[in-house]
Amino acid sequence: MTEPHDLVDKVMTELPEWLPAQRWFGGKDRPVTSIRPLRTSVLRAEEPVLVHLVVEVEQPDRKEPYQLLVTDHVENYDATAVPELTGALLDLIAEGGEVEGLKFEHEPDVEITTGLRGRPITSEQSNTSIVFGSQYILKLFRKLTYGDNPDLVLHRALHQVGCEHIAQPLGSITGRLDGHTTTVGMLQQFMPDAVDGWAMATTSVRDLMAEGDLHADEVGGDFAGEAHRLGQAVATVHGDLERALGIEHADAADIDRTVRAMTSRLDEVVGAVPELRPYVPALREAFEQARDTPDAVVTQHIHGDLHLGQVLRTVQGWLLIDFEGEPGSPIAERTALRSPLRDVAGMLRSFDYAAHQLLVGQPEDHQLTVRALEWSRRNRAAFTEGYAEAAASSVGDPRKSGHLLRAFELDKAVYEVAYEHANRPEWLTVPLSSIARITGEGAVQS
Ligand SMILES: Nc1ncnc2c1ncn2[C@@H]1O[C@H](COP(=O)(O)OP(=O)(O)O)[C@@H](O)[C@H]1O
Ligand SMILES: [Mg+2]
Structure with a gap:
């Protein structure tokens, strides 16, 4: 005993x-x-x-x-x-x-x-x-x-x-x-029939890669319809969070703090990861551009760690789970009011990861890289379109806040660079190639 x-x-x-x-x-x-x-x-x-x-x-x-x-x-x-x-x-x-x-x-x-x-x-x-x-x-x-x-x-x-x-x-x-x-x-x-978004998305990517000459919109496992509904679901949850807990408007000082935080993270990461160095001027410029947003920036309670692994597809539609925020971040940061575009940016990054994950550690294959990019573009656009359709009027179409959304996405990618460098060096090319693409493409894109 x-x-x-x-x-x-x-x-x-x-x-x-x-x-x-x-x-x-x-x-x-x-x-x-x-x-x-x-x-x-x-x-x-x-x-x-x-x-x-x-x-x-x-x-x-x-x-x-x-x-x-x-x-x-x-x-x-x-x-x-x-x-x-x-x-x-x-x-x-x-x-x-x-x-x-x-x-x-x-x-x-x-x-x-x-x-x-x-x-x-x-x-x-x-x-x-x-x-x-x-x-x-x-x-x-x-x-x-x-x-x-x-x-x-x-x-x-x-x-x-x-x-x-x-x-x-x-x-x-x-x-x-x-x-x-x-x-x-x-x-x-508990949702016994749930499939998580990452599993669904990567299955769709695998289908596309396995098809000889077909494009993302032609293969059976096309994910764009799901991505569109997922965008609607995320926007609806943001609207519900607004109704439940309210919103605020960021002032110039708030935005200044946000830009400084992104810039100082960049400085820190580039110290540890020299591969990031060529992109520093473009990244800094993108972060500075976040200051010129056309409308007042809304802040509210958000999910805070949104990616395809935090959403479940059930017979009733998409569910968001795990509202704890990034487990590694301080609690004050996790509970602070933030722009809902951070969640949108998190999901856009996740589409990029889902598209490219099969290529990690593989010999360079131009054809497959083009397909991955095509899948990512298509699903990112569908997600953003769905989000815009269901967005609360306070937030509106994320594409109208292109500079801010782009800055959030790049900030996330800089974080990923640090993470991959420390944990999975083979994966470093995923965020780095995204940074190259996003900074090379100009402001409004999805
Ligand atoms: N309500 C639910 N119904 C079915 N599966 C769920 C549910 N909630 C969570 N899960 C499963 O549990 C996993 C972990 O849940 P999550 O809340 O993200 O935990 P953690 O905080 O550890 O990340 C999810 O990826 C999902 O597979
Ligand atoms: Mg989780």
Whole structure:
């Protein structure tokens, strides 16, 4: 019989090795200097023991809280893989209540089915999600942000205004952390028939590459209709966020800050990646041009990390998931009001990635490169057109804010250059060739 507190002691001694081996651990590139427990809740004292644990992980330049769910039932202690234990979490949410300071709640007016077993999803994730039957998905946030998680906040706000392009939020788990009521879990409606946008888009690209002489609009797997509907869905979600939480207008000082941030990121990245150097003058000019926008720039709550992997195609249409923002960015930045064109730019970058990913690491093939470009152009245009059709009047057609949209896209590409340089050097050509193309093509393009 394992005492819960003995289990915690044992886990604590093994964490320095165990933690960096987990795929969701965000600090793999730096050594872990110390780990200490921040809070512990024993959710089940009898075998198999279940303990909810939040630890603070210290690294040379940061201290971050991480959430763990541990058991004595499996060798690696990870309780998220044990169906009867994760089932207990769902039951707690269904009942509602508090266990040792952890609060389990379902959203008002929803009833949760109990007695389901949970299975963790296997895709690469920055968090850990558990699926119950074909009905629910529970996301356990791994790296915690003090306070309400924006994923939950924005899902709730969108649901309240009847947004049709999200999975309904159904419940939450919260705990006190350093004086803040902090979201540690979010329960949502699971879409069993969903296919993610990245899988659909790259399948379409593969079809095109496999066809001898046909063009993107002639092959069976053409994605442009989907891209168009996706653009409409993203614009509709932006409109719903506006209705739920309002908008503001950026003034000259805000825009100045944005331009400076883009320029200083460029300076930083070019220091590390000399391949970027030839594009610096054109990039700087593009960032400066973001200042001359014809209309006032609207800022609002946005998705913040939008790409094809964050959208799901279901029988009812496209859904946006994961409103947490870029996991690596500071929370203040993630919750700040920003231009919705940043999300548009994120999706445009993703179309470029989907188009070119099959060519990475392959010998140069002119024909395939032309096809990739053709696919990208077609789908970027369809997405933008769909967005323009459904955009709120406050935002309007993104092509009318061409300078700003282009600057956001280039800023994202500069970020990708840094990321690929550090993580996947073979992929560096994807953002670099986009930068060459976008800076070479002039302002308004899609
Ligand atoms: N409501 C849902 N229905 C079906 N699958 C989902 C749902 N929400 C998330 N998923 C699946 O889980 C994956 C990770 O979800 P996401 O919210 O993006 O987590 P993370 O924060 O870890 O990135 C998605 O890529 C998708 O495959
Ligand atoms: Mg995600």
